[in-house]
Structure formats: structure tokens, C-alpha cells
Amino acid sequence: MRDWLSEIWRCREILYFLAWRDIKVRYKQAVLGVAWAVLQPLFTMITFAFFFGRLAGIPSDGVPYPLFSFSALLLWTYFSVTLTQVGNSLVTNSSLITKIYFPRVLLPASSAFAGLLDLLVTSLFLVAMMIYYHVTPRWTMLLAPLFVAQTAILVMGAGMLLAALNVRYRDVKYTLPFVTQLGLFVTPVIYPMSFLPHHFQGWLALNPMTGIIEGFRSCLFGGAFNWGLIGCSWAITLFLLVLGGLHFRSAERVFADIV
């Protein structure tokens, strides 16, 4: 295990170059460039604000609904888009895997890493929105990057597991978009956790994104931290990271033979 990690550390530049390639290629021929990163959560937020905030009147814990949903969409979009990319990272790079050796885990890692740029651009927009809605700055905002980091770790953990499975079982590829789509509804993006009846809330805690998004909002808008929920989310995140890492390591020996 130590060898594995030290080799990854030695080859960290490849991670950077692969992520750089992904970003470069994604925006090379796009007129709007990185602005695309903002458009998807922006339009989703507008739709949500109209249907769920305005028409359905879903509460938002006292935060303006657009801000409430956009803050969650920032993390959720990164999670769902990047998880799909991480899950497909080995299959889409099969020509590399069969022709050259480098630590395989750098492929999912670079996808997870590249997605952070979009997230960064989107957060600038979130900051602008917060200024527009006169959100008062508070020291807990400094904790927000911690939840961003947790999302990245979660994407990496679940992603390694899915990417390795995807090499062997191609139906993972078809299942993933469907799962992330449904996942939106079992994560408090559209509604606050408090909106649900109490006995559902426990089940929702099993979704690690629940703790992340609730915690992220508490940092930004000053709600009470639900430490039990956050702890549970971290436990699941770290469990997935270890599980994903172990599975990936045992599966990577045959990647080149079956991909």
C-alpha cells in the first residue's frame, strides 16, 4: 500500500497534465469557454426557483430560494457531473491503459481534479449572488472549502469504485446518469432537510451528500450545524474512499486485459 501511494506521489505531474488536457480540450472550441460551467447550475437554479420556490412554495430555511438552491447546486453539479466523468475515466482512456504504464488511479483522480475548475468558476458566481442578496459575512464561511474538499473526496472514493466496475461491467456507464438524476431528489438541494417528516431524515443521512450540502449551507448562511449528520457523512465518505481505493488496487491488474 505504501509503495502504491509513493508511486502515485512520484507521478503526480501526470495528474496535472491529464487534468490540464481535459480542461483544455473541453473549452478549446467553446466560444463561451469556462462560462459554460456556470450556465448549467444557473439555469437549473432559475427553473427550481420558479417551480419549487415560487409555485410550490417549498421553504428554504429563511434564505432567499435562488441562493438556497444555487449554493446546493454548486456542489451537486460538481458531484454528479464529475462522478460520471470519473466513472468513465478508465473506459474513455482505454487507449492509454493498453499502451503505457502509469499509476492507473491518476485517470479518475485527474477527472475529479479537472472538475474543480468549473466549481471554482461557479463559486465566484455564488459570491456575487451572496453580495446581491446582502448575506452578512461570518467566520463560519471559512469552513466552506472543507465541504468542497469532502465532495471531491467522495467523488474520488465512489468514482474509483465505479470506474473499476465500469471496466468489467459496461452497464455501469448507462446506470450512472440515471442514478445521479434520481440522487438529486434524495439530497436536500431543492428542499431543506427540515422539510421532510422526521422519520425520513434518518434515511436521508445515509446519503453523504446530505451532510455536505446541509453543512455547506450552515457555513454560508449561519444555520445551526447538525454535527451528527456531518459526522455521519464524513464516515461514509471516508469509508467509500478506502473501499474504492482497495477495490481499485485489486482490480487494476487486469484493466489492460479487459478494457
Place this chain on the structure above:
Amino acid sequence: MTQSISVEQLSKCYELGLAQQETQLRDQLVRLLRNPFHRRRPKDILWALRDVNFSVEEGEVVGIIGRNGAGKSTLLKILSKITYPTSGRVRTRGRVASLLEVGTGFHEELTGRENVYLNGSILGMKKREVDEKFEAIVSFSGVERFVDTPIKRYSSGMRMRLGFSVAAHLEPDVLIVDEVLAVGDAAFQKKCITAMQDMRGGGRTVLFVSHNMAAVENLCTRGIWIANGNVRLDGPTHEVIEAYMASFASADGAVNALTDVEGRRGSGEIRYTRVEFLSKAGEPQTVTRCGKSLVIRLHYLANEVVEHPSFGIRMYTEMGTLITDTSTWLHGLDISRVAAGTGYIDLEIDSLNLLPGRYYFSLWVDSSVASHIYDAMEHAIQLDIEEAPVYGHSRRVDSRFGLVYFPQRWRLDGIGGRLSPAANA
């Protein structure tokens, strides 16, 4: 001397059918539900390598030869850690660079410059190293003018050159090269060979896989012949090559079946089925000697009546140089129609004035009145031409003396005070 590579008891097996049968998680789950206690049945197993042993000293340049499917590529993939052995072990010393493909990881949308960095990094160079060698890489490749152009606008030759150039600047301790010289134009091939020879001078260990026997013979000090997943012969290059070449004659016979040729083109109304090499007397031959006559019999199968076809054949050297191109059209022959069914056409060569070596043939049938190709295949068959005392003398005339010879004589009449011919011998 220290060992650079050591391979002990190396085996690799592939489970056949695994790739097709159980790629759906759904199927796996269904199988588990139906029959939860059933163990997975052993599948068809293919041993790509079995008990391979050899070691390579530092600075040796070893050529690995063998037929397609003999296990060469699997061996290289294991040595370069792309895939893992089923059993046995491999030890390598120092930095290993493997070049199973030129320009691995090149991305169409990125510029030449960006791809040099990406490719270099994937091959194991640090960014600082690429920075230092960037100028040298680009000038070696000869694509300076296009370095900031996306490589989707590059020709395949330019891509090759850039890719090889990155690899040539890796400075690894062990270099593993697979058949990369098979593509690219002759001038660049020569440049690559020179670059690899410089590596040999620099004390690098090189493993070189190729079907180009001339390149193997020129570059390598030692040959390893892999057959059926095993080391068949390991020794001085030319001995191994000779033994390998000799194995073709006995196994393949004089008939070259053309049923599973790769990369075949054409619409298929008429196709070549096999090729026979015959002597004038009609005896089959697998090898022929310089200066002998030869009949090339091209068997075909016409699926329907074909009008005005032209049968053609092109002959190449092992390095891919075109020697001659001939066809019935070129001879002004008009074949008004070919009936459906099988048949053959003979090309008679009175004197095959080629020097020893291996030659390849490309075949085609097209229409002599329209631009339409019925069948075409490149380098589909080969013919070995062996030494013969072509100048009526016992001196060896081999491939070092060129490609062709002409019936000829030296006249010594003009030399004053002639010596007797005996002193000359």
C-alpha cells in the same frame, strides 16, 4: 556486468470468452440469483506465455522476433507493466520506457507543443525535463513550423515523427520498442534507427520487436525468437533470424492462402483466394534463388461475371520500397469478361534479378475501363529469395550488395599488361 532485465518462469494466461460473456453486471446478478451456490466454471484458457526465462545484460540490444500471436506483444506488455503476469516474475533495473505505440495519449485538439508536454509526462518525463529538451525534440521531429497547430491538422507522418521524437529524448535505462518503425517514411525510419543506435552507444538496454528482419539484424546484438509463448531460440542475431526464416518454409508450404488477410479493400465481386509460387516446370516453391525464373499463380473466385478486369501485382522490399508494379492493363491486355467461379492467372518472370532477401507482394483486381476496385490488399504475401552465384562465381552476393543485379560482365581488355586470370581468383 549487471543484469538489466531478468525474466523468470513467466506465464500469462487469458481466459477466453471472459470479454464477451460477462460484461454486463446484470448478467452476473441474474446468474447469482439463479444459482447462488454454483462455482464459476473454468473457461477456455489461452496461455499467451508459458515459462519464459531469459535475462538481458546492461547495454545489450535484443531483437525479439516471432510470428503474430506468438506472445511477443504480451511479453512486452508485461515488461512494461501494462499487464500483470499470471505467474513468474520480472525484474528490471532503472527507468523503463516503453514505446508500444508512437504518440500515446496524443490528443487531436491539442497543439504539437501541448502534446509534447502531455506525451512526455505520460512517458515519464518531468515537466522540467521537457522544458529543457523541448527545442531538441521539436527540431528532431522537423515539425517546427507547426508546433502551435492542433495535431488534428498534422499528417500521419508528422504525428509519427513528433511522437518518436519525444520518445527518443526520454533517456531511459531500458527502452522497449514495439514495431514502431513499421510505419513512417523511409527517411524517418533511417533517422529512428540512427537514434536507436546512438542509444546503443550510450549503454542503454533496448528490447526491440519487429517484423523487419533487416532492422533487427542491423540494430541488435542478440535475438530471441518467441514461438507459442515460449523462447524457441536465444542467441546471436543472425543465427536466430536464419532459424526463424527457415521455419516458414516448412510450415507454410508453397501456397499462400488469402482468406484472412487484414485490411482488405474492394467491392468483392471478384477476389483473390490464394497465391502459388511455381517454377517454370510447375513445381511449387517457397523460396527461390536469385536469377531463377518464377511463375506467380494468382487464384481467384468470381462471385459473378466480371467485365474488363485488370489483374495487378506490386512488389516491395522488406523496408517497404516499391520495386515494381505490373498489371494486365499495363501490358495492354484486355480481358473482356471473367465468368463466375474460380480460376487463375499466371505471371511469368523469366529471370528474377533480385538479390537475397524477403519481398512482399500487394495484389489487386480493378476495372480496366472504370475506376473501380474489386479487391486489393497490401503486403499480403511474401517470398524469400536466397543467395545464388549470380555472377557465375562462388562469392556471396547478399542484400548488402543492393536490391537488384543486372546480367553483366566486366571487360578487362583495356588494361595494359594484363595479369593471368588465375592470379585474380
